[in-house]
Amino acid sequence: MNTPINAATSVAHGSGQPSGSQARWLGQLDRGIGLLVELPAALLVLAEVGVLLVGVIWRYLLHSPIIWSDELASILFLWLAMFGSVVALRRGEHMRMTALVGMLGPRAQAFLDVLAMTAALAFLLLMAEPAYEFASEEVWVTTPALDIANSWRASALPVGIVLMISVALLRLARVGRAADVLWAALAVVTTIGAAVLAGPVFAGLGNLNLLLFFVVGVGVMVFLGLPIAFSFGLATFGYLSLATSTPAIVMVGRMDEGMSHLILLSVPLFVFLGQLIEMTGMARAMVGFLASLLGHVRGGLSYVLIGAMYLVSGISGSKAADMAAVAPVLFPEMKARGAKPGDLVALLSATGAQTETIPPSLVLITIGSVTGVSIAALFTGGLLPGIVLGVALGGLVWWRYRDEDLSHVRRASRGEIGKAFLIAMPAIALPFIIRAAVIEGVATATEVSTIGIVYAVIAGLLVYRQFDWRRIYPMLVDTAALSGAILLIIGAATGMAWALTQSGFSNTLATAMRDLPGGVPVFIAVSIVAFIILGSVLEGIPAIVLFGPLLFPIARQIGVHEVHYAMIVILAMGIGLFAPPFGVGYYAACAISRISPDEGMKPILGYLAALAVGLIVVAAFPWVSIGFLG
Structure with missing residues (x-):
């Protein structure tokens, strides 16, 4: 189990970090974002309990099932998942594999933590537009029981991604050394740019791309300490974008499907x-x-x-x-x-x-x-x-x-x-x-x-x-x-x-x-x-x-x-x-x-x-x- 590790807060403090009034301003902004996402997340958990409990009572005690309870719970659930993801990112609690990172010295760990947050930020930036397009297209789909546009549910994806982008930027500004942030950003941008330039090569490799993206790529990212969710996401986005003609909006749809299963x-x-x-x-x-x-x-x-x-x-x-x-x-x-x-x-x-x-x-x-x-x-x-x-x-x-x-x-x-x-x-x-x-x-x-x-x-x-x-x-x-x-x-x-x-x-x-x-x-x-x-x-x-x-x-x-x-x-x-x-x-x-x-x-x-x-x-x-x- 990759248990939640508070990695983001382990970044070593040093030169190049904000101080004085700037640090206080960033701290206040962080607390404001925390309140903005934590209170709705807590209320959504309570709402899920309430909606499902009402459904149970009406079905088993009053023998009069409420046909819209599961549908409402499903809508709220995607919002809960995205707000919860924002809270987890702000706290540094997304699951990571840190066995190898933990063997390194404090400075190396600090840089890899910044690199992990920068890579996560890159994935979120890449997914922001496809998530918006997906939510926009869902306006034409109407839910069967509540008879409302499905975009009310799908909008959780772009909203959650934008909030996570804000959290990632703020985290880098607060706890990352300026030099570490600069080098991490350079490494991520260079890697993405090189992959884009090599696009024609990937297109001709066929299923060898599976080894490159999902074994080598995911393996390197996981062992460098990137959160597992973002490692999976970056590898999949890269594969679909560079080795296939599949638009990124399809990936958003699959993510939505995976996170919205009623059993979950x-x-x-x-x-x-x-x-x-x-x-x-x-x-x-x-x-x-x-x-x-x-x-x-x-x-x-x-x-x-x-x-x-x-x-x-x-x-x-x-x-x-x-x-x-x-x-x-x-x-x-x-x-x-x-x-x-x-x-x-x-x-x-x-x-x-x-x-x-x-x-x-x-x-x-x-x-x-x-x-x-x-x-x-x-x-x-x-x-x-x-x-x-x-x-x-x-x-x-x-x-x-x-x-x-x-x-x-x-x-x-x-x-x-x-x-x-x-x-x-x-x-x-x-x-x-x-x-x-x-x-x-x-x-x-x-x-x-x-x-x-x-x-x-x-x-x-x-x-x-x-x-x-x-x-x-x-x-x-x-x-x-x-x-x-x-x-x-x-x-x-x-x-x-x-x-x-x-x-x-x-x-x-x-x-x-x-x-x-x-x-x-x-x-x-x-x-x-x-x-x-x-x-x-x-x-x-x-x-x-x-x-x-x-x-x-x-x-x-x-x-x-x-x-x-x-x-x-x-x-x-x-x-x-x-x-x-x-x-x-x-x-x-x-x-x-x-x-x-x-x-x-x-x-x-x-x-x-x-x-x-x-x-x-x-x-x-x-x-x-x-x-x-x-």
Whole structure:
């Protein structure tokens, strides 16, 4: 997972930066833009919750469906995605791969951060006119239920792009050294100019352009620290403009399609739900019960960590949020019992990988949106694979802590366990209510997220009496920022996937994968290796959007069940996500735990081996994934 990295704010201060009155003026302008985008973004999250909740109430309680609720939610959703993208850019929270950049010195990192922002600005400038043209043409399309011009929805694209251009310019003016900005601008302009001059050469290369733009180009940009969404966008825009005759407006249309899928409406709602669970104390209650149950056995709190991550995983939409909800509760006591910091962060990372298939994982929802696989089936199929990997991790925990000294640990009484269970019961019930509602067809993944939000609010107010109203606005803004970062990646990756498909690459790949010697076992083995690598570089959502539409039909053709294949690739990506030295999820776990990455490098090898054993079991026995589908 390329977890959000605050890269833009890491630019080193030095000569050539604004000072005095100019700096104050720029600071005031930045705060003004922040208010201009953050308040609407927060209100749009609330509006989405309200509109979808009204739709659920009218449909399931009053049996009188509101025909325009989904359409209005879809219109608001694109505006939320674009405003959230602006907030994420202003905060420096668009997802990046910084493994190589982090190895460089402060000055080199500062320049590459400026280069990343300059390249993002170039993409936005290139897309501004096509986005305006796209929105202008949508004025002739009328929405079926509300009977309004579709340009009301499509206008979110040019408005969001213009706001992001303003943010990028302001960020460069505020935190970039003048020399760095000048050299970065020169590098970007020179690269674009050289590519334009070489246009006739690209036109004659055929599908070799796919290697140049989507492998070499994307690879260089990603490893230089450019945000993933803008790396995808620049490569796709360059390919379509220089190697084909496709107008840029088509790319805008594909991005719009990718970001507007109705299933993705659940992304911001589950992100907000996860923050509510942490704020109301529900996560702490779950962990407290598990600790009272297992805290007296050798390695007991490690088992609690595995179980707690299983319960809370997938609800927040952010693996970092899942880890942040659990680690601060458990780690102090685990350290007091003699656990080594490196082992703690290694196990935390491993549990992050273990729980990637636990519904309502956003990766599962994304797979359903881009491949057409039933989300209810994915939610059902994802539960048992997580348990299999949890058992594998538990076996290693038993071995490592078999000699742990527990003479100073008091075993909780039955009364204390019962009291902890009663306290935790409303919190423990929530994940099962969410999953059962989707699996049983009571509500869609989008609708059930609103039910979860209402449940969490009621539990926080009436049961746990822990509800800080002052945190709601920052939580709404955080939700919009994370959602915008995710959705912009999906939009850019959708455009790239469309370009790959139109080039004929999908047919070539399908033929190559289908003709692999060895049949299904070799296909699955190659997929595992490929998605481990992709998981360490791209993160689950963009990798699935890019390669899901290409590989899932192949799996179906050669006889691999789609749900089984989904579990395999998700777990493989999870291992890559948390495997150092490139897995960014590992560094997120280190940051949350405040433990040096060096300390966990050796202990995590054993946990990665345990995860690999669990993945092999899941891959070898399809029943683990599809046995309960009926």
